[in-house]
Amino acid sequence: VADPQDQPPALWVGTEPWRVIAPDGTAVGDTVVGLEPSELRELLRWMVVARRLDRECIALQRQGELTVYPGFEGQEAAQIGSATALDAADMVWPTFRELAVALVRGVDPVQYLQYHRGTWHGGPYDPRATRFGPICIPIATQIAHAAGSALGQQLDRTDEVSIAYFGDGATSEGDFHEAANLAGVWHLPLVLFCQNNGWAISLPTAEQTAGEIWRRAEGYGFPGVRVDGNDVLAVYAATLAALDRARRGDGPTLIEAMTYRIGAHSTADDARRYRADPEVEAARAFDPIARFRTWLVGAGHADEAFVADCEQEAERFAFGVRAGVIQTPAPPAEWQFDWVYADPPATFQQMRDEALR
Amino acid sequence: MTTWTMSGALNRALHDSMGEDGRVLVLGEDVGMSGGVFRVTDGLRAAFGERRVFDTPISEAAIVGAAVGLCFGGWRPVVELQFDAFSYPAFEQIVDHVAKMRMRTRGRVDIPITIRIPAFGGIKGKEHHGESPETYFAHTAGLKVVVPSGALDAYTLLRLAIADPDPVVVLEPKARYWSKQDGELATEGPAIGEGRVLTKGSDVTLVAYGAMVQRAKDAASELAHQGIGAQVVDLRSLSPLDDQLLQRCAEETGRIVVVHEAPRHVGFGAEVAARVMELAFDSLAAPIARVTGWDTPYPPASLEDHYLPSVDRIVAAAKETVGY
Numbered sequence: 001v002a003d004p005q006d007q008p009p010a011l012w013v014g015t016e017p018w019r020v021i022a023p024d025g026t027a028v029g030d031t032v033v034g035l036e037p038s039e040l041r042e043l044l045r046w047m048v049v050a051r052r053l054d055r056e057c058i059a060l061q062r063q064g065e066l067t068v069y070p071g072f073e074g075q076e077a078a079q080i081g082s083a084t085a086l087d088a089a090d091m092v093w094p095t096f097r098e099l100a101v102a103l104v105r106g107v108d109p110v111q112y113l114q115y116h117r118g119t120w121h122g123g124p125y126d127p128r129a130t131r132f133g134p135i136c137i138p139i140a141t142q143i144a145h146a147a148g149s150a151l152g153q154q155l156d157r158t159d160e161v162s163i164a165y166f167g168d169g170a171t172s173e174g175d176f177h178e179a180a181n182l183a184g185v186w187h188l189p190l191v192l193f194c195q196n197n198g199w200a201i202s203l204p205t206a207e208q209t210a211g212e213i214w215r216r217a218e219g220y221g222f223p224g225v226r227v228d229g230n231d232v233l234a235v236y237a238a239t240l241a242a243l244d245r246a247r248r249g250d251g252p253t254l255i256e257a258m259t260y261r262i263g264a265h266s267t268a269d270d271a272r273r274y275r276a277d278p279e280v281e282a283a284r285a286f287d288p289i290a291r292f293r294t295w296l297v298g299a300g301h302a303d304e305a306f307v308a309d310c311e312q313e314a315e316r317f318a319f320g321v322r323a324g325v326i327q328t329p330a331p332p333a334e335w336q337f338d339w340v341y342a343d344p345p346a347t348f349q350q351m352r353d354e355a356l357r
Numbered sequence: 358m359t360t361w362t363m364s365g366a367l368n369r370a371l372h373d374s375m376g377e378d379g380r381v382l383v384l385g386e387d388v389g390m391s392g393g394v395f396r397v398t399d400g401l402r403a404a405f406g407e408r409r410v411f412d413t414p415i416s417e418a419a420i421v422g423a424a425v426g427l428c429f430g431g432w433r434p435v436v437e438l439q440f441d442a443f444s445y446p447a448f449e450q451i452v453d454h455v456a457k458m459r460m461r462t463r464g465r466v467d468i469p470i471t472i473r474i475p476a477f478g479g480i481k482g483k484e485h486h487g488e489s490p491e492t493y494f495a496h497t498a499g500l501k502v503v504v505p506s507g508a509l510d511a512y513t514l515l516r517l518a519i520a521d522p523d524p525v526v527v528l529e530p531k532a533r534y535w536s537k538q539d540g541e542l543a544t545e546g547p548a549i550g551e552g553r554v555l556t557k558g559s560d561v562t563l564v565a566y567g568a569m570v571q572r573a574k575d576a577a578s579e580l581a582h583q584g585i586g587a588q589v590v591d592l593r594s595l596s597p598l599d600d601q602l603l604q605r606c607a608e609e610t611g612r613i614v615v616v617h618e619a620p621r622h623v624g625f626g627a628e629v630a631a632r633v634m635e636l637a638f639d640s641l642a643a644p645i646a647r648v649t650g651w652d653t654p655y656p657p658a659s660l661e662d663h664y665l666p667s668v669d670r671i672v673a674a675a676k677e678t679v680g681y
Contacts, residue, residue, distance in 0.1 A: 122458070122460070127462055134461050134462060138449060143422075144422020146426060151426070152430030156430065342464070347597050
């Protein structure tokens with residue numbers, strides 16, 4: 001366990017999260033999590049690529065190519081580690097901040113970013129083929145969808161699992177409670193993955209909830225675990241254990257991944273109005289990418305040349321996504337009518353004709 | 358010839374739909390062991406088992422939200438929200454997701470959810486057990502909203518709703534659950550989106566839905582005694598709305614009276630009046646009248662009869678319209 005002095009003040013209070021790599025990159029637990037060296041390197045590569053893309057998205061927003069964009073800098077380990085643990089057939093139910101998860105799932109980022117470009121709601125990618133649900137903005141509502149998806153998987157006797165992503169703020173919503181309770185009662189193959197990033201727009205976690213989120217699982221009758229969300233190996237191992245448990249038919253798990261939102265809630269808000277810079281600077285000392293890179297190189301699984309390759313690839317990747325995004329046109333006007341109904345009423349068709357006249 | 362209650366006919370519809378399609382699931386509070394507070398789901402658990410008929414915790418948002426998630430796995434959920442006012446905790450799921458998800462996925466995922474809600478007043482119920490939520494749902498693009506008025510059509514409408522590829526809200530008038538009708542149940546019938554003319558008359562058209570259809574028929578009988586020919590239209594479907602039928606009725610009678618339990622202000626009668634005006638303004642011989650509940654919260658049982666449109670109020674409005 002790391003020296004508590006290493007914790008950013010006032011954020012990661014309470015129960016020490018489980019970790020295997022300390023913030024300084026030294027191993028403090030069992031780092032053998034079942035991944036080959038090449039797979040370990042993939043974790044770093046994805047995190048570097050995701051961060052570079054996140055920064056590109058903020059630039060694209062500033063340049064008017066995206067509408068409001070919610071960044072995830074600081075949360076790369078929580079997203080990449082958990083997404084890597086999933087099987088291809090598992091079903092992901094994201095919020096609006098899971099671009100890094102989407103990348104690992106193979107969702108085309110240009111398609112994904114049509115959401116933030118304001119050219120389509122939900123997400124124009126195929127949620128069934130990618131096993132990555134529509135981007136979900138109403139807080140916590142996707143957790144109920146995940147419960148239903150898990151029920152369907154259970155009824156079809158698959159060994160597939162559903163995973164719901166949500167933030168600390170979502171745990172104050174009724175839908176979180178209702179879905180978690182349902183999942184407990186029905187032993188659903190569901191992983192409830194909370195990224196506690198310290199902030200819900202302007203409200204710090206301490207004002208969001210008086211208890212520790214992971215502990216709520218006990219009230220629902222299933223296990224909860226608090227993991228260091230900036231330790232990608234710990235996140236991977238904790239998620240894999242929860243997935244295995246669900247696959248065995250033993251029911252849901254609540255994971256509280258302790259991380260930190262380095263940026264503002266979105267490009268539409270100014271975090272300096274409610275959050276002190278020193279807190280953010282302190283949080284940077286727990287950067288998930290630097291931590292894992294230090295361990296990975298130190299353990300001999302990668303060298304500095306690999307790290308440099310990752311960064312070059314991230315540049316190319318971000319450049320390619322940018323090119324795709326800025327070429328994405330506004331959809332034709334008829335698209336606002338085309339999929340509202342599978343069986344469109346005659347009156348609806350008349351209005352369509354009126355609108356497109 | 359068989360005599361059916363509306364509750365029994367709805368129950369038969371669920372049995373038949375579940376028997377025909379193994380992907381149809383029923384979820385709701387007390388729908389399994391108890392068979393539903395209005396017995397509409399009676400016997401389903403025994404017939405289809407606990408893996409198709411789910412007694413849920415008291416969690417309306419999760420019931421509807423889970424139904425959305427089930428659709429991604431190709432299931433066809435029928436959910437019961439126990440009473441009108443208890444659909445409100447699920448409102449966000451219904452409006453934000455049930456109604457919009459198909460468009461959000463560019464048609465890749467259909468949302469064939471049926472949301473059954475025992476609704477409206479007239480049973481001397483407690484507070485929050487007599488509401489008319491139809492305009493909330495009818496106002497929402499992506500939803501279809503139907504309201505049966507009698508046993509036989511309740512069967513048809515529920516079968517059609519479950520088979521429909523789009524989400525359908527079925528508002529079941531509680532006051533009509535034990536009403537009886539003789540006849541054979543049929544899956545074939547007017548489609549969702551089609552209204553019906555129940556009684557013919559040339560002087561005035563009474564437009565109603567749900568339990569108000571019987572009141573309108575009673576009013577038409579009374580008007581007939583007084584020499585006024587009233588035809589009664591059962592809308593059946595509020596969204597889509599059969600505006601062609603409304604236009605035809607306006608052209609035939611020139612006079613329209615709309616009857617509903619919901620408050621008048623921004624009630625469904627306003628939409629009926631607007632559509633008739635758009636489509637048949639030149640045919641109108643009198644202003645369209647609205648006979649509705651008052652613009653108050655639904656009253657306690659002892660004042661219910663004062664709130665709900667009575668035969669007398671409908672007759673008075675019709676006569677005023679005819680005498681205009």
